[in-house]
Amino acid sequence: MTNAGTISGAWTALSNVGIINTLVNSGTILGTGLGLKLDTTSTSQPNGVGVLSNSGTISGGYTGVLNRFRTIGILTNDGTIVGGTTYGIQNAGVITSIINRSVINGGFAGIYNSNGSIRTINNAGTISGHYIGVVNGGDYVGSIGTITNTGVISGNNYGIENIYGAIDTIANSGTINGILNQCTACGIGVLVNSGMIAGNVANFSANALTIVGGAGATLGTLTGRNGSIGTISSSNANIVFSGGNLLLNDQVTVGGDTVVNNGASLTLASPLTITGNYSQGAGTLVLGTGALVVSGAARLTGGTVATSLSSSGNYLAGQSTLVQGGAGSNYTGVVLQTSPISGLVVSDPTSGTNLLLNIGNDYIGGTLASAANTSTIAGVNTALYVANGGSLGSFSNSGVLSGNTIGIYNYAGTIGTITNARVINGAQTGIQAIGAIGALVNSGTISGTLGISTYRLIATIANSGSIAGSRVGVLNFGTIGAITNGSVISGIGGALPVSVSITPSPSGPSPTAARSSVAARPYITGPAPPLARWSIRRPARSPVGR
Structure with missing residues (x-):
C-alpha cells in the first residue's frame, strides 16, 4: 500500500x-x-x-x-x-x-x-x-x-x-x-x-x-x-x-x-x-x-x-586533597600519576582517610596577585619558581626559603615586589632573576654562593639586612636601576665602610656608589669582578678635621 x-x-x-x-x-x-x-x-x-x-x-x-x-x-x-x-x-x-x-x-x-x-x-x-x-x-x-x-x-x-x-x-x-x-x-x-x-x-x-x-x-x-x-x-x-x-x-x-x-x-x-x-x-x-x-x-x-597539573597553573607549597574519604578508607596499591612540570616539586601522596598530594614548593605559571610564605620550604631545588610567562604581583617572606640550588628563581617571568624579612637561601644562588623584578626589599638574609644574580632587570634593591655570597654578594649581568644599602652586602674580599646608593653611570648600566659617614659602619664587601662594570665614586674628604 x-x-x-x-x-x-x-x-x-x-x-x-x-x-x-x-x-x-x-x-x-x-x-x-x-x-x-x-x-x-x-x-x-x-x-x-x-x-x-x-x-x-x-x-x-x-x-x-x-x-x-x-x-x-x-x-x-x-x-x-x-x-x-x-x-x-x-x-x-x-x-x-x-x-x-x-x-x-x-x-x-x-x-x-x-x-x-x-x-x-x-x-x-x-x-x-x-x-x-x-x-x-x-x-x-x-x-x-x-x-x-x-x-x-x-x-x-x-x-x-x-x-x-x-x-x-x-x-x-x-x-x-x-x-x-x-x-x-x-x-x-x-x-x-x-x-x-x-x-x-x-x-x-x-x-x-x-x-x-x-x-x-x-x-x-x-x-x-x-x-x-x-x-x-x-x-x-x-x-x-x-x-x-x-x-x-x-x-x-x-x-x-x-x-x-x-x-x-x-x-x-x-x-x-x-x-x-x-x-x-x-x-x-x-x-x-x-x-x-x-x-x-x-x-x-x-x-x-x-x-x-598545568605548567600555566599556580601552586603553593602544602598538601592538596585528591580524595577525601570516611572511616575505613584505604589507598594501598593505587598509583599516583602526575605530569612532570619543570620547576614544580610534587612528592608522594600521604594517605590516611584522605589521599593527599604534597606540593613541595611555590610555583607560579600563571598570574597571581600576591603570595606569602610564613613557614619553611626546604629540601627542594627551588623554593619559589616563577615560570616563563608567569606573573607574581608581590611576594613576602617571613619564613625560610631554602633551595638545594636556588632560593627564588624567576625564570623569564615577572615579579613585581619581593619583600624578605627572614631567610632566602640557595646552595648556588639566593635569588636568581632571568625575568624582571620590580623591587627587592630585604631586611632579612639572602645568601648563597651568589647572594643575588640578575640577567635582565631588577629595578631597585633596598637592603637593610644581609645579602651574602660565599663568592659574590650581588652579580649583575643585566640592569640594576638602583641599590640602596643600609647594612651588609658581602662576598670574598675586603670591606668598604659605605652606605651605598647605586645608580647607572652616564656611560651605561654601571652604577656609582656614594660614601656615607663612617659612624654608621654599614659595608659592602666583595672581589673586583662583580664591580668591574661599576664606577664607584667617593666624594672628596672635607678639609675640616684633616
Missing part, C-alpha cells in the same frame, strides 16, 4: 485488522484520534505490517501509530510521526525494529511500549515527549532489547524511563536528557555512553547500574542539563563503571552501597561528592580542579589516580 496524498478520518485515519505486507507513506495520514491503528480480533492473526516506511506525516490528535497485539517487522521514519496528547508510537504488540531518522513526538511520550516488545530502536533523529522520550512498561510489562541513539531522545522529565520491564542495552553516542529506572525487580542491563547524558540518572532496581564509556579517544559525558551539575543515584544497588572513558559532572548517591570503578577512566569535571562508598581496583580516576569527596569508605586498592 502506497500513499502520497492524504488519508484522514474522524477518529482513525487508517485502521488495519488484516495484513499489509508493505505500507509506504510519503503523504499525510491524519486522524483526530489515531493516525494509524493496527489491531486484531484474533490472536491467531498476529501479523500486521511487514514494512512500514514513512517519509511524510502520520498524525493523531491522541496517538500517531497504535499497534495492539499485532506485529510490525520494520518501522522506518524519515518524516514525522506525532501524537497530540499521548504518544507518537504506542506499542502493545511486537515491533522488530524502529528506525528513526527524523521526528517522533508525543504529548506524553515519543514512544510508549507497554504489554509489548520492541527488539531494537535505532534513533538518528529526535524522539521526544512533553514528559518522556521513550517509556518502557506502564500498566503492563514491556520489553526493549537495545536502544541505539545517535540523535536526541528528550523529555522534560527524562529522555528514557523504564517503569515495568527490562531494557537490555542503551547505547548512546548522541544526547539523552536523563534516564529513570523505576522497576525494583528489573532494570537496565548496561548503559554504554560515548555521547552525552544531559540530565539526572536514577536507578531503583536491586540490580546494579552498569555504565561503560567511550572507546579510544572518545569521551562519554554524564552531566546535568544545560551544563549544570546533575545527579546519578541508585538507592538499592551499586553503580559500576566497568570500562571506557567517561567525564563525570554529576553528584553520585548510592546510600549504603558502593560506586565501583573496575576498569573505566573516570574524569571529574569539577569537585564532586559520592554519598556512599567508592571502590577502585582497576581503571583511572582523573581529577581536575578539585577533589572527590566520599562520605563513606574510599577503597582505592588498584588502578591510577591522575591529577592534571
